[in-house]
Amino acid sequence: MKNIDIKSNMQTSKFNWLQYASPKIFYPLAGKLIPWCLAGAAILIAYGLYLGLFVAPTDFQQGEGYRIIFVHVPAAWFSMFLYLLMALYAGLGIVLNARLSYMMATAIAPTGAMFTLVALVTGSLWGKPMWGAWWVWDARLTSELILLFLYIGYFSLQAAIDDKSRADKASAVLALVGAINVPIIYFSVKWWNTLHQGASVSLMNAPAMAAVMLKGMLVMAIGFWLYSIAVILIRVRCEILERDSKAAMFRQD
Amino acid sequence: MKARHKRFGLIAAGLILLVIATVLITKSFRSNLVFFFTPTQVEKGEAPKTGSFRIGGLVENGSLKRLPDGLHVQFRVTDTAKTMQVVYKGILPDLFKEGKGVVAEGKLGTNGVFEADQVLAKHDENYMPPEAAAALKAAQENKAKGKVI
Numbered sequence: 001m002k003n004i005d006i007k008s009n010m011q012t013s014k015f016n017w018l019q020y021a022s023p024k025i026f027y028p029l030a031g032k033l034i035p036w037c038l039a040g041a042a043i044l045i046a047y048g049l050y051l052g053l054f055v056a057p058t059d060f061q062q063g064e065g066y067r068i069i070f071v072h073v074p075a076a077w078f079s080m081f082l083y084l085l086m087a088l089y090a091g092l093g094i095v096l097n098a099r100l101s102y103m104m105a106t107a108i109a110p111t112g113a114m115f116t117l118v119a120l121v122t123g124s125l126w127g128k129p130m131w132g133a134w135w136v137w138d139a140r141l142t143s144e145l146i147l148l149f150l151y152i153g154y155f156s157l158q159a160a161i162d163d164k165s166r167a168d169k170a171s172a173v174l175a176l177v178g179a180i181n182v183p184i185i186y187f188s189v190k191w192w193n194t195l196h197q198g199a200s201v202s203l204m205n206a207p208a209m210a211a212v213m214l215k216g217m218l219v220m221a222i223g224f225w226l227y228s229i230a231v232i233l234i235r236v237r238c239e240i241l242e243r244d245s246k247a248a249m250f251r252q253d
Numbered sequence: 254m255k256a257r258h259k260r261f262g263l264i265a266a267g268l269i270l271l272v273i274a275t276v277l278i279t280k281s282f283r284s285n286l287v288f289f290f291t292p293t294q295v296e297k298g299e300a301p302k303t304g305s306f307r308i309g310g311l312v313e314n315g316s317l318k319r320l321p322d323g324l325h326v327q328f329r330v331t332d333t334a335k336t337m338q339v340v341y342k343g344i345l346p347d348l349f350k351e352g353k354g355v356v357a358e359g360k361l362g363t364n365g366v367f368e369a370d371q372v373l374a375k376h377d378e379n380y381m382p383p384e385a386a387a388a389l390k391a392a393q394e395n396k397a398k399g400k401v402i
Contacts, residue, residue, distance in 0.1 A: 129347055132371070
C-alpha cells in the first residue's frame with residue numbers, strides 16, 4: 001500500500017468528510033482504531049460479565065438462571081442493529097455507488113449472523129429450564145430465526161456471483177428487503193401473543209428491571225458494540241486488500 | 254436530477270411499498286399468528302374444533318391439584334373472564350406457579366376438559382431481587398387494604 005499524504009488533504013479550506021469513503025484513506029485509519037476497540041471490548045465485556053454474574057442480585061422469579069440475560073439480550077440487540085446497519089450501508093452503496101459502503105455491508109454480515117446465532121442458542125438454553133421447551137414456533141423466535149436465514153442468504157448470494165459489483169448490488173437488494181424483518185422481530189411480542197415475554201428495556205417505558213441488572217446489560221452491550229466495530233474493521237481491511245490486489249493484478253496485464 | 258438522486262428515489266419508493274405490503278400482510282395474519290388462545294376465545298369458538306392447539310392465561314389460584322393416580326395434575330387456566338379445566342401428565346416447568354402465566358398445548362376433550370401434552374410457563378418481563386419483589390407485594394397489599402377501609 002502506498003502511503004497517502006493525509007496532511008495535504010486536510011489543508012484544503014473545507015474539511016472533506018468524503019475522503020474517508022476512499023479505501024486508501026480508510027485503510028490506515030481503521031488500522032489505528034482496531035486495537036483500541038478490541039481493548040475496550042475486552043475490558044467492558046469482562047466488567048459486564050462481572051456485574052452480571054457476581055454483582056447483580058438473584059431474580060425473584062427465575063433465581064440464578066436469569067443471568068444468561070446478560071449475554072442473550074445484548075446479542076439479540078446487536079443481531080437486529082447490525083442488520084439495519086448492514087442494510088443502510090448496502091443502500092448507500094447502491095445510491096452513491098460507493099465501493100467502501102458495499103465492503104462495509106459485506107463485513108458486517110458475519111458478525112450480525114454470529115450475534116443472531118448467539119441470541120438463538122442462549123435463548124434456547126434459557127427456554128428449557130424457564131418455559132419448559134428448547135424451542136417454540138412463536139412470532140418472536142420464528143422471526144429471529146428468519147433473521148439468521150437472511151444473513152446467511154446475504155453472504156451466500158454474494159459468494160454465488162463471481163462478478164463483485166453484480167454480487168454487491170444483488171445482495172444489497174436482499175439486505176434492504178430483509179430489513180423489514182427487524183421491526184417485525186422487535187414488535188412481535190406486542191403485535192401477537194407469544195410465549196416470549198415483552199421488552200424489559202425500551203425507549204418508551206422505564207426499564208422493568210433492577211438498576212444493577214440494567215447496568216450490567218448496558219455495559220455488555222457497549223462491549224459488544226466495540227467488539228463489532230473491531231472485527232468489522234478488520235474484515236473491511238481484508239476486503240480492501242483482497243479486492244485491490246485483484247485490481248492490481250488486472251492492471252499489470 | 255443526478256443519477257444517484259434517481260437511485261435514492263427508487264430505493265425509497267421500493268422500501269415504502271415494501272412497508273405497506275408488510276403492514277397489510279401482518280394485519281391479515283394477525284388472527285392466524287397467535288401462539289395461544291385465551292379461554293374466552295375458546296368459549297367463543299375461535300380455537301380449532303379438531304386437532305391440537307394451545308391455550309394461555311394465568312393458573313388460577315388454588316386450582317392446582319395432583320390426581321390420586323399420582324401422575325396427572327389438574328389446574329384451571331383463567332384470563333380473568335373465563336376459566337378452563339386442564340389435565341396434564343408430565344413434569345411441570347420450574348416457573349409453573351399458581352397466579353403465573355401458562356401456555357398449554359393439547360386437545361379439548363368431549364367433557365370440556367383440556368387435555369394437555371405440553372405445559373409451558375410464560376413469565377413476564379420484570380426482573381428484580383426477591384426483596385424488591387416482596388416490598389412491592391407488601392406495598393400493593395397495603396394499598397388494597399387502604400381501599401377497603
